[in-house]
Amino acid sequence: MMVSFQVCLLISISFIAGQCACDGSADEVLFYQNYYEKYGGDHLIVSDEGKEVSLLIDQHTGSGFTSNQNFGSGDFHINLKIPNKSSSGIITTFYLMSQSVDEPNSGIPHDEVDFEFLGGNDKYTLSTNVFASDGGHREQQFNLWFDPTTGFHSYRILWNQYNIVFFVDDVPIRIFKNNTDRGVNFPSNPMHIEATIWNDTNWVGEVDWSQGSFTAYYRNFSINGCQYQESNLQDCYSNNYYWNPITTLSPEQYLKYEDLRGNMTYDYCHYNATDFPECMLNN
Ligand SMILES: *[C@@H]1O[C@H](CO)[C@@H](O)[C@H](O)[C@H]1NC(C)=O
Ligand SMILES: *[C@@H]1O[C@H](CO)[C@@H](O)[C@H](O)[C@H]1NC(C)=O
Ligand SMILES: *[C@@H]1O[C@H](CO)[C@@H](O)[C@H](O)[C@H]1NC(C)=O
Ligand SMILES: *[C@@H]1O[C@H](CO)[C@@H](O)[C@H](O)[C@H]1NC(C)=O
Ligand SMILES: *[C@@H]1O[C@H](CO)[C@@H](O)[C@H](O)[C@H]1NC(C)=O
Ligand SMILES: CC(=O)N[C@H]1CO[C@H](CO)[C@@H](O)[C@@H]1O
Numbered sequence: 588m589m590v591s592f593q594v595c596l597l598i599s600i601s602f603i604a605g606q607c608a609c610d611g612s613a614d615e616v617l618f619y620q621n622y623y624e625k626y627g628g629d630h631l632i633v634s635d636e637g638k639e640v641s642l643l644i645d646q647h648t649g650s651g652f653t654s655n656q657n658f659g660s661g662d663f664h665i666n667l668k669i670p671n672k673s674s675s676g677i678i679t680t681f682y683l684m685s686q687s688v689d690e691p692n693s694g695i696p697h698d699e700v701d702f703e704f705l706g707g708n709d710k711y712t713l714s715t716n717v718f719a720s721d722g723g724h725r726e727q728q729f730n731l732w733f734d735p736t737t738g739f740h741s742y743r744i745l746w747n748q749y750n751i752v753f754f755v756d757d758v759p760i761r762i763f764k765n766n767t768d769r770g771v772n773f774p775s776n777p778m779h780i781e782a783t784i785w786n787d788t789n790w791v792g793e794v795d796w797s798q799g800s801f802t803a804y805y806r807n808f809s810i811n812g813c814q815y816q817e818s819n820l821q822d823c824y825s826n827n828y829y830w831n832p833i834t835t836l837s838p839e840q841y842l843k844y845e846d847l848r849g850n851m852t853y854d855y856c857h858y859n860a861t862d863f864p865e866c867m868l869n870n
Pocket of ligand 3: 747748749765766767768773774775776
């Protein structure tokens with residue numbers, strides 16, 4: 588079953604009304620239709636009648652939300668604005684995950700596909716990572732071509748049986764191919780969506796709590812995903828879902844992708860190629 592409430596509703600409504608509401612603004616999907624609070628209590632605030640959520644972290648706690656459903660494939664997106672102050676030590680995220688953050692011992696293999704902003708003083712590094720039933724360690728990090736603190740930008744993860752593609756404002760910044768036939772691990776378990784704000788002193792430095800609290804803002808809660816129900820993972824590979832036949836970038840996308848590779852500031856393959864067969868493959 589396709590969980591694209593926005594699309595489905597729009598089509599049925601516009602048929603009845605005989606007019607097209609296709610710009611997506613009229614029937615925006617609201618937070619609680621697809622997500623719920625994971626932790627943080629009053630540090631998670633839903634506003635603008637459900638169209639916006641803010642996640643706050645202070646010395647007491649961070650906060651986060653998670654999707655109602657698990658998915659077997661999809662084209663997942665969110666619009667995000669990260670904290671606009673010196674935020675060393677603070678991490679703002681949007682990611683897919685096979686198990687819940689609070690259930691690390693669930694026995695479900697750990698698959699994860701991450702966007703993580705590593706807050707800094709002047710620079711805001713965007714880190715991406717892939718876990719595939721393993722410990723991850725596949726970081727690739729970028730400096731972006733805009734300031735992610737001043738406005739909302741789109742962060743998107745396409746996940747089908749051929750590849751995972753990370754997009755920022757529709758620019759592909761990373762491709763992780765399914766090369767399981769060549770010994771590369773690839774996420775293969777149902778995943779849900781999470782978004783959090785947290786701190787990690789070891790990874791990104793001390794937090795200066797004297798700055799006060801830190802807030803990230805999220806919008807655009809529609810989900811284009813194949814909802815996972817027990818035993819239908821193969822159905823999620825069907826070409827009836829528009830994202831499944833996507834195996835390559837368009838020439839225009841590829842040019843932008845190549846351009847951005849020059850702005851990669853960290854590549855796990857550079858340091859750790861021998862541990863990861865995908866680093867040895869030249870595609
Ligand atoms: C940072 O964002 C807050 C709202 O979250 C706003 O009130 C404040 O003016 C912003 N500060 C700067 C320096 O842009
Ligand atoms: C690469 O980074 C530089 C400096 O941070 C920036 O000026 C440029 O726009 C970036 N290019 C792309 C394609 O992101
Ligand atoms: C990865 O590709 C193989 C074929 O090479 C396929 O059998 C498998 O189902 C794919 N894995 C996922 C998770 O889509
Ligand atoms: C929500 O995100 C989708 C996918 O990036 C985009 O097509 C759509 O225009 C966005 N909607 C809003 C209201 O920003
Ligand atoms: C290299 O990968 C291994 C796991 O295969 C991990 O334990 C180690 O921390 C990684 N090193 C770096 C520098 O990422
Ligand atoms: C508010 C919050 O989540 N603080 C955490 C920051 O990181 C330290 C070290 O990992 C934790 O102990 C805090 O709980």
